[in-house]
Amino acid sequence: MKKIASFVIAATMLCALLTGCGGKTTEPSAPDAQKGAQPVELDLYYWDESYNDTMAAVVEAFEAQHDNIKINITTIPWGEYWTKLQTALPTDSGPDLFWCNYMYSLEFIPNGLLAPVDTTNVDTGAFVEEALNMLSADGRLYAVPFMLDSVAMVYNKSLFDAKGIAYPTADWTWEDLRTNAAALTDENHYGYCLDYQSQMGTFNFLLQNGVTVYEEDGVTPNFNSDAAVEAFNYQYDLVFTDKSSPNATQLSELSKGDRFMAGQAAMTYCTSPYVATYYDALGDALGCVELPAGKEEACTLNAVGFAGSAKSAHPEEVQMFLEFASSVECQTMLAQSGMPACLEAANVWAERFGEDTNAAAFINMMDVAHRLPLAHKSPAATRSAYESECANIFAGTKTVEEGLNDAVAAVQAELGA
Structure with missing residues (x-):
């Protein structure tokens, strides 16, 4: 990187x-x-x-x-x-x-x-x-x-300092993210804030787990492959097992960005345009770092x-x-x-944001970035169909397997397959 x-x-x-x-x-x-x-x-x-x-x-x-x-x-x-x-x-x-x-x-x-x-x-x-x-x-x-729009992780230094936890580094893995998210979670704060949509959230975990989101034909989805289920189970555990992140229902009431800017969440993923907004809210307490790695380093672009x-x-x-x-x-x-x-x-x-903010992490992520995985036909409708099922999974109304199978079916319906 x-x-x-x-x-x-x-x-x-x-x-x-x-x-x-x-x-x-x-x-x-x-x-x-x-x-x-x-x-x-x-x-x-x-x-x-x-x-x-x-x-x-x-x-x-x-x-x-x-x-x-x-x-x-x-x-x-x-x-x-x-x-x-x-x-x-x-x-x-x-x-x-x-x-x-x-x-x-x-x-x-x-x-x-x-x-x-x-x-x-x-x-x-x-x-x-x-x-x-x-x-x-x-x-x-x-x-x-x-x-x-590359993707990196942003974090609130003040919440790390309050717990005496070292800031994230570029060599963090999914295990580091999960462990530290749990340690940062208490009755007033979440250690991490999930993004259940595609570009800033779930697609990054799929890519890092080696999932080819769509086959080379651009219309065959792989959301329900074994590797995809594994990537979603990791995120599901952050929410429902560890309770380190708000769920989709809670996020519909108060968004990820609002929670992060209000100091209610210590870490979240975002694209580069959000850095200015978050910096205005948090000032020097804002930190940026490359995404924790799964089986490989990757992000959407x-x-x-x-x-x-x-x-x-x-x-x-x-x-x-x-x-x-x-x-x-x-x-x-x-x-x-x-x-x-x-x-x-x-x-x-x-x-613009100073060396300590490390906004350069978003530039660094371009070395491992993948073009945003979209269907080449009806890209907006198929993306919306996929994200609707992600919302069901992270609201707890469907299991990971049910939601991903339904996501594939919904995308295929949009494609007329």
């Missing part, structure tokens, strides 16, 4: 020599050269309000360089975001630019809804390769990655990128923004809200 540190340093030096990620110089296109012309307006949609200030800064910087382009940004809540895009993108009523994650790229790219990115002036070598791969198809890039609509009436201006989004200037601004896909900017993100 430590290989990533030397790689990041080398990549940073290389980026500096090249004057940064996306440091290639481009000539202004005709629309920019038309001084005094009516500005071309582009609509940009995204879902995360925590990015509001950052997105405003990105747009301001872009418009300063392109005075004939105006970008209108709109934040749409996650629950409405994808429905709106699925309705609008096939028509000419959708946004020109929008955030797109890996899961929905599996749907939007085959349906011809994303415009391919011209990478002539994009320094793709400065980005995490897997992030580019996740947003590509048939050798073409369809979104410029700007945010990576998701990517979010800026995409352009294939239906946009302004493809040249869309391309200009996508090139800007790949630059070190833009990626560094985005580091104020999340971990960018450009390695140089990712280091800037980690340094």
Whole structure:
């Protein structure tokens, strides 16, 4: 896992020599050269309000360089975001630019809804390769990655200090997690807080136990394999045997994040965008560390990128923004809200929280990260079907075996199998 540190340093030096990620110089296109012309307006949609200030800064910087382009940004809540895009993108009523994650790229790219990115002036070598791969198809890039969701463990140093327990280290195993979670649990605190959903929770345990979540065909689930049952039993014991974590019913009443920020849970798993929120709540009491290892080291990896609509009436201006989004200037601004896909900017993100917080653990986890395991057909519906059964298991309404068998059946039903 430590290989990533030397790689990041080398990549940073290389980026500096090249004057940064996306440091290639481009000539202004005709629309920019038309001084005094009516500005071309582009609509940009995204879902995360925590990015509001950052997105405003990105747009301001872009418009300063392109005075004939105006970008209108709109934040749409996650629950409405994808429905709106699925309705609008096939028509000419959708946004020109929008955030797109890996899961929905599996749907939007085959349906011809994303415009391919011209990478002539994009320094793709400065980005995490897997992030580019996740947003590509048939050798073409369809979104410029700007945010990576790797998974690491966060912990509250104050709760460890109160019990006189040493902080977690990068060489912890599942056994260490279970032992220390139990030791940190008392009548007012949980030693650990389960995440029964996929990306930040159960998929990580499956991958660490050697489970191929979906076969190579992308549609055959392995949730109920022996190794999967073993991984779920480990988590089940944390909740119901050791009582070191709240169960799914309790988490529906007060979320994992709220419990962690309130100091009610000593440890939990999360993706990199949550670090800023948790740091605001806990300050220097927040610590980050690589995930405890099972049979192997692993975590999920998701990517979010800026995409352009294939239906946009302004493809040249869309391309200009996508090139800007790949630059070190833009990626560094985005580091104020999340971990960018450009390695140089990712280091800037980690340094924001200070050395003692060790946000670099999320960068280190990329060395053992696996692309988020999703069905290649109906990825959102199949993921939801799987997570519904996980909720039943960790609410105690189904056994592990019953829940996983039902999860396979539910996914197959969504796939029409």
